[in-house]
Amino acid sequence: MNSWGKKHTLSTRHKIITAEDNPGYTCQALTTINLIVGKWKTIIILELLDNDRRFNEFLKNIPFINRQMLTNQLHELSEEGIIDRKVFNQVPPKVVYSLTEYGRSLEPVLLELAEWNDKFGKSK
Structure with missing residues (x-):
């Protein structure tokens, strides 16, 4: 394990x-x-590379993800230490997701995967 x-x-x-x-x-x-x-983890990480996001921003930017799946993927990424979930004490509650330093270290890996796909990937 x-x-x-x-x-x-x-x-x-x-x-x-x-x-x-x-x-x-x-x-x-x-x-x-x-x-x-995970179907959406990579997309979520890529979304966070350029800016922190709120839950509804993910829903807007990733049109085919549903609320439950987004919640699950965010929870898993948080447990893995890739993203940080910051809750602001206000009404209504505000929650902002950002990449941790550990999560940000995945950027070159993801960019390299994208570059490999551009060169060698097969379209369906």
């Missing part, structure tokens, strides 16, 4: 590979992928 209590997994064409399949083996790339795996 990794530091967040989740199993290392990687889907291949034939099966799911887990850390339990190879005891004692650690794959740093797989650990990084597990941080951002």
Whole structure:
């Protein structure tokens, strides 16, 4: 198990590979992928690269995400230490999400993935 209590997994064409399949083996790339795996996590992180966001801003900027999924993804990213959730003590309550320093360190990784896709990705 990794530091967040989740199993290392990687889907291949034939099966799911887990850390339990190879005891004692650690794959740093797989650990990084597990941080951002999730249908919306990468998009949420990219949204936060240029500015902090409020919940409704995510809903506006990511039109196909629903409220429950957004809540779940934000919660997971917060638990993983990638984003910070700041609650302001006012009426009505104001909550602002931002990247932590740890989360911001994913920027070059995500940009490199985007660059790789531009060069080698296959469109559907």
